[in-house]
Amino acid sequence: AGAALRQIIFLAVGCFLLWFSLGQIGPTWNAAYGLGAPGSFTVMTEDCSGRGPCHHYGNFASHDGRYSFNDVEIVGDSADVGSSITALYEGNGETPGTVFAPGWKGFIENGFYVAIGLGFVLEPLGRSLGAFLLRRRHPSGRHSRGG
Numbered sequence: 001a002g003a004a005l006r007q008i009i010f011l012a013v014g015c016f017l018l019w020f021s022l023g024q025i026g027p028t029w030n031a032a033y034g035l036g037a038p039g040s041f042t043v044m045t046e047d048c049s050g051r052g053p054c055h056h057y058g059n060f061a062s063h064d065g066r067y068s069f070n071d072v073e074i075v076g077d078s079a080d081v082g083s084s085i086t087a088l089y090e091g092n093g094e095t096p097g098t099v100f101a102p103g104w105k106g107f108i109e110n111g112f113y114v115a116i117g118l119g120f121v122l123e124p125l126g127r128s129l130g131a132f133l134l135r136r137r138h139p140s141g142r143h144s145r146g147g
Helices: 002-022 025-032 105-133
Strands: 037-047 055-062 068-075 084-089 098-100
Touching (some): 002 105, 025 068, 068 084
Antiparallel strands (some): 037 055, 084 098
């Protein structure tokens, strides 16, 4: 029962990581190539309560004045509270949860999460497949009988 529970947990964690990261591939890819509405992101708060890097939230304003969003997260860069950094808005006017720093950092970070998610999903599947393929078979043929 413990091995089955472990496999279920691995699959659940892997599916969650893939769900989370696959949705970010397009926006992080576009940010890597500098696509989107350029603007300025001002860091208002920093959350370092969880494991891993701190999360930075703040306000985004596009350079052309068309878009302005409050309380969004920056992906792919960070700065001190009160600082402003360049960011890209990837969308069509809807309020985003995130804006992206130009460059490859966000895409590489997202790729890491995709790889970890695949590892969590494929590990129990590999164990199950390996157990199926390597299960002990009864001997057959002329040497199957002792003696």
